[in-house]
Amino acid sequence: MKVEKLVGDRFKERPSDCKIDSHALMLRGGYMKQVCNGIFSSYTPLRRITRKIEQIIREEMEAIGGQEVLLPVVMPASLWEESGRYSSVGNELLRFEDRSNSPLVLGMTHEEAAVQLVREYGQSYAKYPFMIYQIQTKFRDEARPRGGLIRVREFIMKDAYSFHTSQEDLEQYYEKCLQAYKKIFARAGLPQVITVASDSGLMGGNVSHEFMLLTPAGEDSVAVCSHCGYGANVEAAECIVKNERSQTSDELTLVHTPGIRTIEDLCNFLGIPMEKTCKAVVYQKNTDNRYVVLFIRGDLDVNEAKLRNHLGEDIRPAVITDDCGLKAGYIGPYDLEGDFAVLFDRSLEGANNLSCGANIHEYHYTGLDIERDIGKMEYHDFSKIADGGICPKCGTPSITISRGIELGNIFQLGTKYTKAMNMQYLDKDGNPNYPVMGCYGIGIERLAAAVCEAHHDEHGPIWPLSIAPWEIHLCCLRPDNAEVKEAADKLYEELQKQSIEVIYDDRNVSAGVMFSDADLLGVPIRVIISPRNMKDNCLEITTRDKKISMKATFDKAITEIKALMSELYS
């Protein structure tokens, strides 16, 4: 392939709307083009990268017994009604109708289709365990696509589904898959990817993990313990709070607080720390708009994923109207009357001497002792772990919160789908049972973008050899010099003969243009043939990361290139 014929434009200026480097570099390098919000086309360099990633994934899936299948992008709504997700999943699931008004959906994940495919096959225990996977286009109607390929609406995904006759067997396979994922990310150039506990969300099940590349460009928040290595998506991390109850409880006292509507204002007004306040955060359920009033210690934030999981349904921040019965800015747990769901975070368990809203306009209480003044309540973990927080695993206050890109996820689904869709097998004794499922996903383009995010400089991506669009970038400087051109053409042919993937730049352009294009294409090994080196019967071999730069004579060129390749592949 010649650079001259490569479809796609490369350019210098960083597009102003790119917030992260991978997005900017992949536009500047002619890797992709936006078609509309969250939908991109891939040019050849990106397609070559994604195909190599697909191949790495295939090999690792086959190595753990995976069988490649292909499930449809477009599915009948009836399939999703079987699992119950047709109604439970939000707008990310794109619903529409065909020419005969049959309702369809665009596949955003394929648990239903996987069960449909194997429901009859899996009728005997003897068939288990088995795993099927596919590499296929997915569509998720994301509300806010962003970051170039980091969060898009259409993307290629590898999704795998395993089926087992026991939770123990699933757990063993889950661990195998976790190890396979680590290998995949390492082979794609990201050995630093960490595994963290995650929230299962709309997938169901209760054990799940995410694979995170920690980077400021990420859009997820990850809690990592610097002491024991524990890691979890902030959405999933248990929040440990130590409440210190004052020895004596003050009297519950109504205080006039004109214009004081926030916890900050209240603390300033009363001269108390935020830990001594009880904050109300109000949501509404999406299904029936009913209000949910959640009380939490004033210094903490609500983790909405935990709230959603607790309620088993979706919620949104409330709109507090004049007649809803809630006094905005003055909501408190004492004497709160109305048809609200009222919840208490664990941070309030046993607390006393709290200040809180009085449910009267411009009044607060001080001296609240929940158990004394309201009664014995149920407390749950609704709060968000924060920097410096206590590690739920080792108990030391060593949590740091980092940004991360989620590159993959794995779920222990249990029998959620097999039960709902009535997939059964007969066990050894002839008794019917529901198989236990696991599912395992990796977004292909997002992985490519993450590799770029982790491996680039200001001039362009620095692709690892394993997923680089080509292995060698051959530059012929001054192709108008017949001797130089002949030598470069000959090497180009020779590399192709050796089945080495080479992109060849023999354009009559300046070294500056040639090298900046090469930087944007990010091929890890560059071979330069120029009049200056020709004099010494040499060519130059460098690496894109600038760590290696050497000369080789023409007769040794192929040998040296191959040696460097096998070094970089290992």
Next chain:
Amino acid sequence: MKVEKLVGDRFKERPSDCKIDSHALMLRGGYMKQVCNGIFSSYTPLRRITRKIEQIIREEMEAIGGQEVLLPVVMPASLWEESGRYSSVGNELLRFEDRSNSPLVLGMTHEEAAVQLVREYGQSYAKYPFMIYQIQTKFRDEARPRGGLIRVREFIMKDAYSFHTSQEDLEQYYEKCLQAYKKIFARAGLPQVITVASDSGLMGGNVSHEFMLLTPAGEDSVAVCSHCGYGANVEAAECIVKNERSQTSDELTLVHTPGIRTIEDLCNFLGIPMEKTCKAVVYQKNTDNRYVVLFIRGDLDVNEAKLRNHLGEDIRPAVITDDCGLKAGYIGPYDLEGDFAVLFDRSLEGANNLSCGANIHEYHYTGLDIERDIGKMEYHDFSKIADGGICPKCGTPSITISRGIELGNIFQLGTKYTKAMNMQYLDKDGNPNYPVMGCYGIGIERLAAAVCEAHHDEHGPIWPLSIAPWEIHLCCLRPDNAEVKEAADKLYEELQKQSIEVIYDDRNVSAGVMFSDADLLGVPIRVIISPRNMKDNCLEITTRDKKISMKATFDKAITEIKALMSELYS
């Protein structure tokens, strides 16, 4: 891979709703499963076949300079509005809206997306020619999916788009692509595929070809000249009709024809041949429901594709109402009054002594001489070529009509899309021009089904080695015999070490079950290890098509297998 672990069921009974063999065999062999009307999932054997087909196509596309890209499955309607196809294409184009009510379409073809991708790149003549291709899921909301994988709604397609600065350059490339297609079909096991002229239909442009596998299972009709080899889809074949005008014209005479409503009845009633009648065929335009009355010689059928192309819009068979002004059963060209589009087929040019409807209930005319009685009309070719018809190329009456499966198509699109979407380049003199486009498609699953249709027996498919799901099917008969099992296991390992794709059946089942499963999987080379052959220190190597059956000693096994493989690959 072991047969024991292969997901998918194989069974004996032909499903009653399968009209063609490939459909039945691919269900019986565990290749696919229907999800809903026209939408299938692929099990591993089919996915392995389609991936091999994809790879063959990739190699041949790269060999003619193609660059692999990836265009989106879901596209904004605005892109299709640019080309005008958002309104001109029928219900096959699935239209829907996303969460923010933006109209989208599911890609059934990607001319628009291809132009969008390269519109800026192709601004200078120096960039031309170039070709991009993709292998991607397509969705066409077919009204009548049928034949298993022959006509489905969702499928994988290779689609390619080439861009040129002149019609001549397009034509050269078009020929190259035609040759590449022949290679692809030959490599996939179908060297007998023929190239025929086709109707360009909704794609636009005026030169196009289809690649047809002639088989009774096909759903297209193909006209082939046994004399000169000319071939065309019946939709596209010019119909040559020789009119013999009688020497004298009879008088135009009104005849009472009670109860006579069809051409057959009329011929019986009057005792005349169908060639002496003028038949009315009535359509309505889809856009405005206006009636189109087409007159054609009574013995001929209308080719609706030609009518559609002539009108430049879609039509449907008319519903003739009482008050529409047409007298059903008695429509004729003489004294036909009303707001109808009236057309004449070339078969009526210069004809006389015709019988036809009189536009009066229960009356016909005899003795019609169109030119004398109606005037000088325009005649166009609207009729369908028939068996025994005249070849439009060599003029001999040697046309035979066969059924065929369309496996691919190629189109010279001209500037239809580049003009509509304002893609321009500057030529050498700095003048703006619209590039000329070609497009080239192959349906992957349909090709797999067609290979099965062409290569099977009553027991199952006989896959060519080039696209077979595995290269070797290893059967261990009587795995309960330790010596047999050990030898088979050893060969299984050895074959895998040699990177030979092997499916291994070591189930404790009868030879009958084992072989019927092997027949259904259709792997071209079978290796059998059994107690009987073990005695002679031999194994058996046979081919699925039964042409080769031989014995080899264990130490020669790999050598013999490899020799047979290279014979079958060539």
